[in-house]
Amino acid sequence: xxxxxxxxxxxxxxxxxxxxxxxxxxxxxxxxxxxxxxxxxxxxxxxxxxxxxxxxxxxxxxxxxxxxxxxxxxxxxxxxxxxxxxxxxxxxxxxxxxxxxxxxxxxxxxxxxxx
Amino acid sequence: xxxxxxxxxxxxxxxxxxxxxxxxxxxxxxxxxxxxxxxxxxxxxxxxxxxxxxxxxxxxxxxxxxxxxxxxxxxxxxxxxxxxxxxxxxxxxxxxxxxxxxxxxxxxxxxxxxxx
Numbered sequence: 112x113x114x115x116x117x118x119x120x121x122x123x124x125x126x127x128x129x130x131x132x133x134x135x136x137x138x139x140x141x142x143x144x145x146x147x148x149x150x151x152x153x154x155x156x157x158x159x160x161x162x163x164x165x166x167x168x169x170x171x172x173x174x175x176x177x178x179x180x181x182x183x184x185x186x187x188x189x190x191x192x193x194x195x196x197x198x199x200x201x202x203x204x205x206x207x208x209x210x211x212x213x214x215x216x217x218x219x220x221x222x223x224x225x226x
Numbered sequence: 227x228x229x230x231x232x233x234x235x236x237x238x239x240x241x242x243x244x245x246x247x248x249x250x251x252x253x254x255x256x257x258x259x260x261x262x263x264x265x266x267x268x269x270x271x272x273x274x275x276x277x278x279x280x281x282x283x284x285x286x287x288x289x290x291x292x293x294x295x296x297x298x299x300x301x302x303x304x305x306x307x308x309x310x311x312x313x314x315x316x317x318x319x320x321x322x323x324x325x326x327x328x329x330x331x332x333x334x335x336x337x338x339x340x341x342x
Contacts, residue, residue, distance in 0.1 A: 115268070146330065148333075154314060154335050154336045154338075155333055155334065155335040155336070157333075158330050158331075213271050214259075214271070214318075215271075216268045216269040218266070218267065218268045219268075
């Protein structure tokens with residue numbers, strides 16, 4: 112069975128600094144997708160960034176980038192120039208590429224941003 | 227404005243009550259999901275519908291009964307719940323379930339359910 116592990120329950124970063132959130136996953140599949148979702152206090156889960164497993168290039172979205180290490184099954188999220196609005200729960204998620212590929216989430220990391 | 231709308235935002239119900247949660251999406255998606263989010267636990271997938279057909283029931287107790295009358299609407303009917311069912315219930319939708327389709331899920335803001 113696929114599992115997603117986020118080993119950091121809480122993280123803190125100074126405004127304008129860089130922080131990296133860790134995520135590892137376990138799967139025997141070769142075709143899958145990985146996501147980072149953000150859940151602010153408003154509770155709505157918002158997609159931050161996605162990575163296709165067949166792509167070697169790391170995905171980037173403005174201040175957000177990932178370090179995808181397929182062999183190590185690692186998928187970390189780097190947030191550069193952190194802003195107060197980045198404070199939220201961050202969830203790493205995995206989806207198998209097959210027709211029944213539902214999202215499997217980690218437990219989340221609570222990120223605090225200090226002014 | 228979110229493309230996935232859930233009502234109500236908050237719900238308090240007794241263990242003998244019957245209530246329903248509603249989810250509506252205006253994104254033209256064909257797959258819809260119910261997730262349960264409890265404190266200090268990963269999101270738990272409850273049900274999946276693809277083109278109105280239920281494709282997954284993740285061992286959910288029968289006191290939770292889903293209904294998907296069309297691809298835009300999803301309901302979760304609740305009856306004789308237990309206090310441990312108190313949680314945030316999230317609805318999500320995605321384009322569809324199909325091989326090699328990179329379909330991200332879009333979430334609603336959830337219903338905070340408290341069972342007393």
